[in-house]
Amino acid sequence: MDNEETSVPGVSFVIPVLNEVDYIEKAIATVLGQDYPGDKELVLALAPSTDGTTELVERLAKKDPRIRTVNNPGADIPAGLNLAIRASTNPIVVRVDAHSELEPGYTAAAVATLQRTGAANVGGVMFARGVTPFQSSVARAYNSPFGLGGARYHGGAKEGPAESAYLGVFRREALEKAGLFDETIRRGEDWELNLRIRWGGGVVWFDPELKVTYWPRENWAKLVRQFFATGVWRAELVRRIKGRNPWRFYAPPLLVLALIASVVVGVLQLTGVLHGRLGLAASVVYLAPILYLALVIWVALTQDAVKPWRDRWLFLIVLPTMHISWGTGFLLGLIRGAGNTNDTSRTAT
Secondary structure (H helix, E strand, O other), rough: OOOOHOOOOEEEEEEEEOOOOOOHHHHHHHHHHHHHHHHOEEEEEEEOOOOOHHHHHHHHHHHHOOOOEEEHHHOOOHHHHHHHHHOOOOOEEEEEEOOOOOOOOOHHHHHHHHHOOOOOOEEEEEEEEEOHHHHHHHHHHOOOOOOOOOOHHHHOOOOOOOOEEEEEEEHHHHHHHHOOOOOOOOOOOOHHHHHHHHHOOEEEEEEEEEEEEEEOOOOOHHHHHHHHHHHHHHHHHHOOOOOOHHHHHHHHHHHHHHHHHHHHHHHHHOOOOOOOHOOOOOOOHHHHHHHHHHHHHHHHHHHHOOOOOHHHHHHHHHHHHHHHHHHHHHHHHHHHHHOOOOOHHOOOO
């Protein structure tokens, strides 16, 4: 190892993996292709996949000594991340998603930002992309401020301290001080970990120059399951950490409540239970769904105007699917807690 390599800290990349045969080889290639002069290692936490992912990763590991694996029999993401982190050795830990691809200069830029700012964790912009028309519409929703609530890492924000970070490039000592990921949280684990880092005096830093490609779920059923589970676990975090949750997390459940109220009022009006002035006054509940529908249509037709009409109509399905699935999960999670709810969109089918 030459002097240039020893002047920068070594980096450990960690990836939890379950049923990602279509994505994991590219994700690994972008990790190993990082233009970074320091020591690099990659540790993958392999859950029991059923689509050939494990066999593919094992073949790649035999060809490159920088790739190591650990078993994650429970398949939960936080547990897999902790297993990979504990098995890694370098002072900088870079979280990578199996559905993500890193730009060649991502690691070097992120480490430079860590050193320049003194932050505990640095993250950048999640740039979603799609191959099929449906996946492209989901990516459009991810990239829109109306899709996921305008979090910093979905773009448009200036560099500076942040609430959370997409994926994350961590100082190992900050991770260890915070106690790593909470393995009792199956979704929203990044936000919760970054909250503990900030409670401990660490800084979470957003750098818009750092960009990561993310490939969303490929079909409607997987999208519903993913966002429902995410909503459930967000509600669980609200139950555990009262008063620390941004207002934007309450918008989807309020939408779902407005839709339920509209259905109930509509049935009562049609059956004659609500009539006269009382029935007219109750019609105010239709206002929120009407405004929401108008907003979705406006976003679909005006943002990314170069998109073909087929993509715009798909967006009219995708955006409400994300919001209603998330909001429904949130309400159920708020009532009964997350329990054993898991993200079944990670299954092979």
